[in-house]
Amino acid sequence: MTSVSVIDSVSQAATTPDTPQPYRELGLAEDEYARIREILGRRPTEAELAMYSVMWSEHCSYKSSKVHLKYFGETTTEEMRAKMLAGIGENAGVVDIGDGWAVTFKAESHNHPSYVEPYQGAATGVGGIVRDIMAMGARPLAVLDSLRFGPADAPDTRRVLPGVVAGVGGYGNCLGLPNVGGEVVFDRTYAGNPLVNALCVGAMRAEDLHLAHASGVGNKIILFGASTGLDGIGGVSVLASESFDGDESAAGRKKLPSVQVGDPFTEKVLIECCLELFGRGIVVGIQDLGGAGLSCATSELASAGDGGMHIDLDRVPLRATGMTPAEILSSESQERMCAVVKPSDVDEFLAVCAKWDVQATEIGVVTDGDRLVIDWHGETVVDVPPRTVAHEGPVYQRPVQRPEKQDTLRANGSAALTRPSGAAELEQTLLRMIASPNLASRSWVTQQYDHYVRGNTVLAQPADTGVVRIDEETGRGVAIATDCNGRFCELDPYQGAQLALAESYRNVVVSGAEPVAVTNCLNFGAATDPGVMWQFQQAVRGLADGCVALGIPVTGGNVSFYNQTGDTAILPTPVIGVLGVLDDVRRRIPTGIGAEAGETLLLLGETADELDGSEWAHVVHGHLGGTPPKVDLAREKLLGEILIAGSRDGMISAAHDLSEGGLAQAAVETCLIGETGARIILDPDQDPFVQLFAESAGRVLVAVPRTEEPRFTEMCTARGLPWRKTGVVDAESGSLEIQGVTTLSLEKLRQAWEGTLPRLFD
Template structure:
């Protein structure tokens, strides 16, 4: 019997209705499988079953989250919506930044693959988010990498972190994309479930925006880029939509084939090829091939178009022999794109691909029907309504229940924890805090990335936000920051999400950029746990309400569920990315204080005794409990307005937000980044511990030239923003003096701050 005769065709499926199918192994529930049969009026073919299983997976269909994600749209005002050129539901959000420029940006997860095979998991996470940006018509210009791992001293953390950092750097560096920001967080909850969230920024002219749809009967469907292989099969259903059992370092590593394999050099050429295709105006619609591969690209393009589609699957260029139609449809091989092109432009399309040595194959055409039909050697293996695959999957209203331990957790505040009371104890605490893994310098990681390639990087780690120049003629640029404190979200997910938003918003403003729009990556445990769904619902509402209050839209994002080992879930981690725009990058505000003697140090905002979920409680006492800091979004908006005005008028020489570690951390980092000493004095009669280590939100440390101090403080007073003079820049001292507490040599501080990660991971 020939291979062709073994294929499970639609006709064969109709004649064998009772044939057993492995739908459970593919992640489908009994009722989901029955619904597929009801839609088709028969059992699905093997190829159809593969398509539905990957497209109805949690990762692709958002079946547990979409009922809550609707709140983002419901909370978006017309004024906010007007700022977006493309929003939720597209490959990436797009905003108009002025002067005819548009910027697209997004953050996505590649968590489970990065635990199973750290290098390729991280590398293909970067590659995937870059292609999302390409699919909008933009040139990718920068990447960011929010990372979270288990305890820094755990042996498995070393394995995973080394691979992830190498994968992020290896792929991004080969693409020639600067890595301008991100996060590095260690917490026991991420042991076995590291978070690799990858973000990308792209730039284009407004008129170059492209959307993913297949319109125009007779238009051709062209697959271009790398060949299709066996790697990544089941990535979104086996890895991203399932909970780890805890044995992934042993027998669970059988999941390894589900991890994609990346080739950044192929992607680099693909980027340039796509950009030339866009310039020539010969693409009707375009879609990247990431999660769910051809299953996703064909069904989503057809579903978003105005007709159907016919695909000749046997035309797909392969790099493995003997692949079945189901395997070809499910493969998540990287560096592939799919375009819809008019017949008149096919030759031009092929010429451009040939110029860049990119494989391009016409594999289908848009039809006037309403079906997605896929044939394999002239036999029909798929005949489905495309919307039922791409957009009409299951919708679950999962049970929601406040965690049983939530009240006890919040009642167990940090008030009874032992605090330092003498100058010597405070001095020791400062050094211990700045050298703790979460607060220590991330230089060991960021030096493995190219932060300045292409010559448009303006700010990068350790700055509060990365900043990239978009227009070399005018100096227009954008800044982006990603943030989230999972401990705050565990104590109160609604407030925690708003604190993440507030910190990212503030970080963008400290550079002098005006916050404009938001993306997010919602990392949570199993949606089948009612307590996790309560956390998720609260976080979505908190973020949506916060964005509405700040007047900036959520343009899109990603949901990553099943981040838990057995019954142990990660801390709820809604990573928030804020994008801001700056008219001229030459007036950006640096993070480190400069060497201008006598610049005044001002603390903007109010300090309260707020230590619930703080880094101090975590580092010194291993404690999590109480209430997170209060969030005041009106204050955050006012603070941003003052910082942007101060930047525009040349009144601020440096700025650094206060977050993890409080004022002590901000002052130490400002001195070390700027390689300049300072003298700091705390308010008379205040508690030095509270002043130095509180993590109250809405605060920024600024350095102001003496000539501008009066003008700046009068502006703050007139606008109702609290400020306090807390110190002076002292370049000659070579030290940081905290009056009545301690004096630290800069070399001493640098050794503490920069020595931790090399000692752990070199």
């Protein structure tokens, strides 16, 4: 978009119906452009065309996913709905956690921007999700990041990963927000299309909840925070709505729209300013400016309100000269918020902003009409029904078809793969597995993040879940975890989504927390591919049905389509975040075993010969095929109830869920995290290889004090939860012994586990 000498006003648009317009270049289909003309009764102005193009993009409008996402609402029960104070459709989900406290949390994707400009793409992904939490009236408490890259040894992974990690850490650390959890996964399908999913959790008193709506005729619209610039025009709203064409060169990346540039110090001050404004009760409605910028904030506030809105675009503070109305409305410059304020409160609002040295400008007013009207240099450049921009965009019934390859994929199981036999081969396999990129320690990544800033972090990486204290007086806190195994979802997207939900749920309950809500970040290939839409449909249904089985609602989330390079789509990756509540964080269960000699190690759940889609098949054989592990959500719920009860009664001293890598990986990690040795006793009636490396769901390794063992095992038996005594803590040995297989010193295990990522990326 370039400056023009004559303003393309509404009156000019009405008299020049045949003026050519670059709607295709802006991502609009011919029928979408025709619909805009029908809505307006004329051609759109340049500014209107820009607004519709970004707001009707896949990223902002959910035009390909709406028909499937409604299944969440159809399956949510009244009991589940009663837990929510705000749900799908708001900036973030909010749940009541008791004692007058409410918690808000949400995940967002910044995938394509993070490929183009890894540092800024990831950094502004963190900044954007933090502002979503701020917009609900909450203080942000902590962030998590779920990251996926191409092969760990690929040249482009070496370009992208360090920048992404530095961006996540740099922005979050400067904000003073602890990073308490997440994932780092490598797979060839993410080459050229990394996934950067950021999650933030915040807390507030329940009565302080704020929503995004422009109500009250005469109320003022105030834009506050950073100035508006040319950075980010056509950024995430456009980047996230189209596949990469396969040109991975620097020149190819430079052809893409610009990525936003973040300033965490500005956002830090903005957080404190917002919290004081909320505390004074002078905010009627509020919206952050993220994807689609002012186009989104103004249209969504007006659409959700009870009137119209008039905006004077001349009053928007700019940091670039010669910007057109279309550019101002489309800019995705960071660290900006838009508030609705009563006229009587404007002076106080501006005074608070001045106190925090936050730029604030009154740019408009709520009107009694039903139009969003925007003026520029004395001319009206936008006059639209706001709902048609924000909430009544295109809705597509994309073709859905189960891919023909699915039967072949499912039939190609792992049973024919050569398995290790004998103690020497099992030991060699164990060492190879724990050093593989997907199972190796993430400390090279996580040491770049601050886990304990603000002093309320109770558990953080490498623990299974992040735990943060909310109320210092009572000790009330929350636990949060994210999970997804894309290989399982490739084999069966319905079951794979439920396995992701089950693992995230399990990671929360092993901390002793009670799960209360779910968010998601649904990452898939091109929406125009019927096979991808089948994967998406199945994953949504699997997640929704799973939430009903567990009794916890989906409170919101994000959809990211077009994650593919050329014809290569990513593995279907529905990242699931589960939020849990602890009435007192002092009773949280750690992941690593302690130095209390003689504690019993119990394996809860049952192990089956389930290695299809496993990390072993992937690492040792480069194989993907077969059927993912069975998921029993009733068993997962029972497992959770027992772990929560064990936490409350002081019966469990450590707990670690079993997932990728199976029992072998869990045993190594719990020993190394706790810096304590152990002895593992295998079942003589079952194949040692299966026991060590199978990835059956619904299993947890727990350490129980000897005095509590009878009481805990009796509870498991009475409730019908299978358990087996599988070992003992051996604090003096300094090693992990797997009887009949191997004895490995903790030092040797640590060298294998912690050496991989530094070797690849230092």
